Amino acid sequence: MGENDETTAEWYLRFARGEAHGRSEIYERWALGVAAEPRLIALLDELPAQKRHPPLLFAVTRLLGAPDGAYEPWRDWTIAHWPEVRAEALVRLTQTNEPLxxxxxxxxxxxxxxxxxxxxxxxxxxxxxxxxxxxxxxxxxxxxxxxxxxxxxxxxxxxxxxxxxxxxxxxxxxxxxxxxxxxxxxxxxxxxxxxxxxxxxxxxxxxxxxxxxxxxxxxxxxxxxxxxxxxxxxxxxxxxxxxxxxxxxxxxxxxxxxxxxxxxxxxxxxxxxxxxxxxxxxxxxxxxxxxxxxxxxxxxxxxxxxxxxxxxxxxxxxxxxxxxxxxxxxx
Ligand SMILES: C[S@@+](CC[C@H](N)C(=O)[O-])C[C@H]1O[C@@H](n2cnc3c(N)ncnc32)[C@H](O)[C@@H]1O
Structure with a gap:
């Protein structure tokens, strides 16, 4: 389950249509892809809920070298590198610092x-x-x-x-x-x-x-x-x-x-x-x-x-x- 008792797939779909829409095509695309990808959902569901937060997952994968852009190469990279992604997500926090x-x-x-x-x-x-x-x-x-x-x-x-x-x-x-x-x-x-x-x-x-x-x-x-x-x-x-x-x-x-x-x-x-x-x-x-x-x-x-x-x-x-x-x- 994601936030508010929704499933992780529903959470990613809500993020794609809400926060990401109009702000980041790449994150929108990735979130839509994750929502429809049972393999990734099963991996994410092993993490504590706050570590499944879409922007946290996406930032962690980019930090570790995942390709920015199309969904499929990012998905394949993320599944192949899941042990590193998981370990990094567990120690990272959303720390966006906005001087504006x-x-x-x-x-x-x-x-x-x-x-x-x-x-x-x-x-x-x-x-x-x-x-x-x-x-x-x-x-x-x-x-x-x-x-x-x-x-x-x-x-x-x-x-x-x-x-x-x-x-x-x-x-x-x-x-x-x-x-x-x-x-x-x-x-x-x-x-x-x-x-x-x-x-x-x-x-x-x-x-x-x-x-x-x-x-x-x-x-x-x-x-x-x-x-x-x-x-x-x-x-x-x-x-x-x-x-x-x-x-x-x-x-x-x-x-x-x-x-x-x-x-x-x-x-x-x-x-x-x-x-x-x-x-x-x-x-x-x-x-x-x-x-x-x-x-x-x-x-x-x-x-x-x-x-x-x-x-x-x-x-x-x-x-x-x-x-x-x-x-x-x-x-
Ligand atoms: C979204 S960032 C905001 C950073 C900054 N205040 C800004 O406005 O740009 C939230 C920060 O709060 C920190 N944080 C979250 N919960 C905290 C807690 N209980 N005690 C101290 N820091 C916390 C996170 O590590 C993160 O760096």
Missing amino acids: RCAALLPALALIPGPLALLEVGVAAGLCLYPDRYSYSYDGGAPLHPADGPSALLLECSTSGEVPLPAALPEVVWRAGIDLAPLDVADPADDRWLETLIWPEQAARLERVRAAIAIARADPPLLIEGDVTDALPALAAQAPADATLVVISSGVLVYVARPGRERFVSAVHALDARWVSLEAAGLFPTVVDGIGRATGLTHEELRGRFALALDGDPLAFVAPHGDRVDWLARP
């Missing part, structure tokens, strides 16, 4: 008095810890640059509503993060995994991640291995006392089951810190209820929408990768 999310985080960070000490949970390689080192263009307008001039990476974002865009980027004096498996931008093997997690046809994303890796390499963050909640107090205690500590969670708490999320929220509130989140709106009662009050939308209508929130109060709808911000009118 900084374009959506920035309006929330700009509401917090600086200088800022950033601590991201579920940090991957830390590419979202450099909001002060990227350039931004909102709605195609004049770019907003770092204090020392234009960045090698320009992040573009469209908006609606009264987004409180800052006149200058925040001052960040400390950057740190926690991950179950932190990735080191200085390690070519980790960079390869970061790059392989990007779907085959997404050339602009690949360029963006490469540019962000170069920026992070010049001033690497402090990353520690651990759980979003358990490792939080000790790392937070290392933040400089003369900066505002900001805990960032972006695209991570969906991987944490509900009791764990509740523990995380309590742990953040126990710190002398602000909390900026970019997550599925339905993950937090305060966010989903706040948006409901601001928009009149029901929980059902908010399913699948992502929200930017500050200290658990919703500020905006955002695109999951950060390329769109729709600021909410205050109720």
Whole structure:
């Protein structure tokens, strides 16, 4: 069985028709093929459910050298190399790191008095810890640059509503993060995994991640291995006392089951810190209820929408990768 009690074949079919359709012809083709391939389904069914996630399987096979493109050669390669694919899938996590999310985080960070000490949970390689080192263009307008001039990476974002865009980027004096498996931008093997997690046809994303890796390499963050909640107090205690500590969670708490999320929220509130989140709106009662009050939308209508929130109060709808911000009118 896959997610939500569907079979693995149904899961791959849903992925092909939903997430992959229009985003990656190759992944769509592979997922349709897997769904109709009893040999692969039987192999996949031997893995724990979270390791059958289509993008994880596809990234692992590409990392190990599977041919990108037509389904049949990929299928034959995958079946022939199953012991290696299986071993790699068992140790890998979906760790897509999207620096473009900084374009959506920035309006929330700009509401917090600086200088800022950033601590991201579920940090991957830390590419979202450099909001002060990227350039931004909102709605195609004049770019907003770092204090020392234009960045090698320009992040573009469209908006609606009264987004409180800052006149200058925040001052960040400390950057740190926690991950179950932190990735080191200085390690070519980790960079390869970061790059392989990007779907085959997404050339602009690949360029963006490469540019962000170069920026992070010049001033690497402090990353520690651990759980979003358990490792939080000790790392937070290392933040400089003369900066505002900001805990960032972006695209991570969906991987944490509900009791764990509740523990995380309590742990953040126990710190002398602000909390900026970019997550599925339905993950937090305060966010989903706040948006409901601001928009009149029901929980059902908010399913699948992502929200930017500050200290658990919703500020905006955002695109999951950060390329769109729709600021909410205050109720
Ligand atoms: C999809 S990535 C998002 C990375 C980054 N936050 C971003 O927005 O680009 C999710 C990350 O969370 C990490 N992760 C998942 N569950 C975790 C947990 N319980 N504790 C710490 N890290 C976790 C994964 O290893 C992965 O690197």
